[in-house]
Every structure is written in C-alpha cells, then in structure tokens.
Amino acid sequence: MCRSSIVVACLDDDHCGHEKHALCLQFSNHGPLEPHGFARNKLWSIDTDPPAFPTNSSSKAYIDLILKPSEEDMKIWPHSYEFRLRVALGPGGDLMLTSRIRNTNTDGKPFTFTFAYHTYFSVSDISEVRVEGLETLDYLDNLLNKQRFTEQGDAITFEAEVDKIYLSTPTKIAILDHEKKRTLVLRKDGLPDAVVWNPWDKKAKAMADFGDDEYKHMLCVEAAAIEKPITLKPGEEWRGRQELSAVPSSYCSGQLDPRRVLQGS
Ligand SMILES: O=P(O)(O)OC[C@H]1O[C@H](O)[C@H](O)[C@@H](O)[C@@H]1O
Numbered sequence: 001m002c003r004s005s006i007v008v009a010c011l012d013d014d015h016c017g018h019e020k021h022a023l024c025l026q027f028s029n030h031g032p033l034e035p036h037g038f039a040r041n042k043l044w045s046i047d048t049d050p051p052a053f054p055t056n057s058s059s060k061a062y063i064d065l066i067l068k069p070s071e072e073d074m075k076i077w078p079h080s081y082e083f084r085l086r087v088a089l090g091p092g093g094d095l096m097l098t099s100r101i102r103n104t105n106t107d108g109k110p111f112t113f114t115f116a117y118h119t120y121f122s123v124s125d126i127s128e129v130r131v132e133g134l135e136t137l138d139y140l141d142n143l144l145n146k147q148r149f150t151e152q153g154d155a156i157t158f159e160a161e162v163d164k165i166y167l168s169t170p171t172k173i174a175i176l177d178h179e180k181k182r183t184l185v186l187r188k189d190g191l192p193d194a195v196v197w198n199p200w201d202k203k204a205k206a207m208a209d210f211g212d213d214e215y216k217h218m219l220c221v222e223a224a225a226i227e228k229p230i231t232l233k234p235g236e237e238w239r240g241r242q243e244l245s246a247v248p249s250s251y252c253s254g255q256l257d258p259r260r261v262l263q264g265s
Pocket of ligand 1: 163
C-alpha cells in the first residue's frame, strides 16, 4: 500500500527524501474538504496485474496505483470512483504520470473535481530561474482573491512570492536553470491550467514543514485542471497526463523538444 503523497520520484540530488522537493499528486476538490483534497492522504493499493502499456510506447518500467473510496471515505465525499495512477519511467529517465479517474457511482449521480500534479522542482537559485511557455497568458492570482490578469510578454522570473493559476496553457512548459546547466521540460495532456508557486521568505518561515531558506531552491509548476472543474457521469472516465524530462543546458530557449536535444536530431 502507498500513500498518495508519497515521493513518486526525486528530482533533486541534494534533498532526496524531502517531500517538498519531490513529486506529489493531489486530487483537489472545491467545497468543505481539506485543502488540496483528500487523495494525497489516502492509502493506495498496487495493481499487481495492470493493463498492458500501449505498444507504441518505449516505456517498459511502470506501476499502477489504485485509489478507491472506503465506506468511511464515502461519509465525507459520497461518491464511488476508481482513480488509477500509472507511474512510468522512460529509457532516458523521463517520468510519465497518467491519471485516470472513473465515476463508478451506481446511484446515477455525477461528480465534479479539480486536479493538480503538485510538482516541486529543485532549482539552483530561484532568482536565476525562468519559466517559458506561460508568457502573455491570462492567470488567476491566488494572492489577490483569484483576480484575473494577463502576463507580460517576457519569460516568467521570480523576485517575490508567487501563487498563480495560468489558464489555457500550452502542452509544453520549460523551467530553465542555467546554474544547474539543465532545463526541466513539463509536457501535459488533458490539463489546461498550470499553477506556479513559490512561498518566498515570509510564507516559508510560517510553514511548519518547509525550511526558512528552502524557497530559494524550489519552484512548483503544476499541471492542473482548476478553472473548469471536471464533471463525470457514471461510467465516464477522465485522463490527465504529465511527463517530466531533464535536458542538458545546451537546450536552447524556445526549442521545446527534449528528444531532439537528447538525440541530436
Ligand atoms: O503545502 P502544500 O500542500 O504542498 O501546498 C502549498 C501550495 O501549493 C499550491 O501550489 C497552491 O497554489 C498554494 O496556494 C499552496 O500554498
């Protein structure tokens, strides 16, 4: 059995094992439930006989984790569902996360949810990092009551607390870290939004499970579906996929295809 907020993969050499620098999953929910939803605090089981991987995929290493509600869970959120998370590693070290959520209600009722892969990336120095792919997009600012603004034309850089939900984002977003000589590339499917979060100094100090200076070396970029919650009728299934790759710094800005860089084609 596994917790949903387990470290699925550690992307950081220095802080391996610290959840804040690892990859977490959240099944978010609007309404009277705990912040960020309940899925990350539940026990998951491993599917020992998972369906085969699509034959066109080069990945052979994967595990399927399953979350279904217990009777206790249904008292808090009265819906029946199956949540299948496939964690797969590609031959070049890419990490693929595929979530499938199916409404298994037998009472005919639909349910609605929001979703985010709550990914903490380790970076050398937050002040030197930039994010490409979100410029000129609209966003909701979580620090200003979710007011809607439009981002400027430049790549995103960081010099203060940020907590934004970018809307209608492209399928590829890049986090350029010159000092680490690497670019992290996030590819996604079925997840139109992207949360960008760094607590900066004051909030970091106020967070019990976060070191005072850790904000300098992390950045959350989260593939998400938040603005338009997903509604599933009984029998319907939703799928949301995120793929993470780290590519050497020879990777050029604007050239968002890590395979071309790695394979030199
Ligand atoms: O402490 P966590 O549960 O990991 O969440 C920390 C942060 O995550 C998100 O990205 C939210 O947008 C923030 O508002 C929140 O404070």
